Amino acid sequence: MQTVNVDSLIDRSVLPNGIVVLVTENQGADIVAGRIFVRAGSCYESREQAGLAHLLSCVMTKGCDGLSSLEIAEKVEYAGASLSTDAATDYFLLSLKTVTSDFREILALAGRILRSPSFPEAEVELEKRLALQDIRSQQEQPFTVAFSQMRQAMYQAHPYAMSVLGNETTMSSITRDDLVKYHQTHFRPDNIVISIAGRITPTVALDLVGEVFGDWRVPNEKQPILNLPEILSSPQSSLKPINTQQSIIMLGYMGTAVNAPEYAALKLLASYLGNGLSSRLFVELREKRGLAYEVSALFSTRLFPATFVVYMGTAPENTKIALESLRQEVELLSTAELNPEVLQTAKNKILGQYALGKQTNGQIAQIYGWYEILGLGIEFDRRFSELITNVNSSETMKAAIQFLQRPYLSLVGQEEAIAVGNRDF
Missing domain, CATH: 3.30.830.10 (Metalloenzyme, LuxS/M16 peptidase-like)
Structure with missing residues (x-):
């Protein structure tokens, strides 16, 4: 493991499996916050599957490694913690926050969710319906409509042309198998950055990350490489x-x-x-x-x-x-x-x-x-x-x-x- 003290506040380490760990010690309050970034945003979707990363973020906390959606929610609420997932254009994000004494448990739960989501079929279909409602709602908002049609005109075939939600056609077509394949392709240790800030030392934080993620092996396949089209459209x-x-x-x-x-x-x-x-x-x-x-x-x-x-x-x-x-x-x-x-x-x-x-x-x-x-x-x-x-x-x-x-x-x-x-x- 390589560790570099970038300045007096931040430690940057790289685990043997490629996970980058950033730790900012802040003793001001008895709170630890974590952000787990994955190179798996909407840029990594095909145009035909626009909205896939968003749907993944909605379903990921609905079941994992022997835990149901309710059991996950109970574990988070029992600790008075917060845990959520989100998808942006350039990355996927899992966020967590807890008191220092519960950080080990919540980080372990985050690791199970990140590494072994179960994607229950019923939850997938429910979240698809909710996403479709959001898409239809946005079609009634003038600013969103204006921004959407401009984005599509400017970016054409580039992934930035599409909303993170996708559209009704693409969202409707996504299956559970698509989620599983996308997760298997992009969720790998050498695609991950874990950033931690709060009342925790770099040494303790690294030990906990190692406990949860240290045995995660890099797959034999090479990292996915973005091969995006040039942006060549003309003003219109x-x-x-x-x-x-x-x-x-x-x-x-x-x-x-x-x-x-x-x-x-x-x-x-x-x-x-x-x-x-x-x-x-x-x-x-x-x-x-x-x-x-x-x-x-x-x-x-x-x-x-x-x-x-x-x-x-x-x-x-x-x-x-x-x-x-x-x-x-x-x-x-x-x-x-x-x-x-x-x-x-x-x-x-x-x-x-x-x-x-x-x-x-x-x-x-x-x-x-x-x-x-x-x-x-x-x-x-x-x-x-x-x-x-x-x-x-x-x-x-x-x-x-x-x-x-x-x-x-x-x-x-x-x-x-x-x-x-x-x-x-």
């Missing part, structure tokens, strides 16, 4: 008539992956445009001009190129002028550098929110494990702050010129309003 407009009281206007630009040089500059531009009540879009389009019910900007942290999105909800009669105004605000970023005071405000927002996002043991375990599973290493925690701090106005303008030129358009709302809004786009 997508319109969806819905009988709603407002128009949702969304402009999307293909940005970068988290490890690209321009990532920090785009993160700052998104913060400047849409982060909070003092952001450019909120002040100009909502407060001054009264065009927006809601307005914001998004740029996610992703393993592959992420979308840079600006959006607003507006009255149907304002759709055309609101679209023009939204696009003009983005275009301004390419014609003039942000003044230092404005740029510093955007930096302060990001760095302040980043610091606030590392207050609890769960948040600490989450962020270090997340960086590790993305291949960035836990050093990225320090590098992120440095990257944001070091961006200058010239770099933000260059990023805008390179990435924020030809937008995809997604419009959702009353048919006449979105037709007029799209006419001169």
Whole structure:
């Protein structure tokens, strides 16, 4: 086993079977939180099985290694602990939290769930029905519809085009055998990062992880390798008539992956445009001009190129002028550098929110494990702050010129309003 003390707070170890273990000792409260990451997010699904990782996350805690769903729930509740599973685009996640004295027992339970889920047929069918209800519910939410049609237009055949839930066709087709095969393929020790934070020493934490996972052998098959298609689509407009009281206007630009040089500059531009009540879009389009019910900007942290999105909800009669105004605000970023005071405000927002996002043991375990599973290493925690701090106005303008030129358009709302809004786009 290799152990490296990255700094005074975090220990990083690699077990002989390839499991990466991160331990952050925090004696502040008698709590231990754990995050177990698996390289098995929705990116690893076929397009025909979109929603598979999500369904797996719903079913995984419904039975394992001789335990029923009820017995698992009783064990967790008896300890006053929490245990849950989730699927994201780039990873699968099992989360747990407990008092220190019960950590051994809850970690052992998490290990049984992770390694030997039973996927009871009745539970699979129940969770499929619930997922289908969620999918249908999302089809009635204007923002979700707008974001979905933009994502599909931008990513085409890439897995990021699909919702983590999949769609009605793909979710309906998934079987228990599909879950078993997916689990056997991706849930292996050399695909796992375990991040632990709380009142526990690295030595004790490593011993407990070794007890639960040390005998898990790496299979003979090679690790699954993502072989994803290039993102080659061209900007286009997508319109969806819905009988709603407002128009949702969304402009999307293909940005970068988290490890690209321009990532920090785009993160700052998104913060400047849409982060909070003092952001450019909120002040100009909502407060001054009264065009927006809601307005914001998004740029996610992703393993592959992420979308840079600006959006607003507006009255149907304002759709055309609101679209023009939204696009003009983005275009301004390419014609003039942000003044230092404005740029510093955007930096302060990001760095302040980043610091606030590392207050609890769960948040600490989450962020270090997340960086590790993305291949960035836990050093990225320090590098992120440095990257944001070091961006200058010239770099933000260059990023805008390179990435924020030809937008995809997604419009959702009353048919006449979105037709007029799209006419001169």
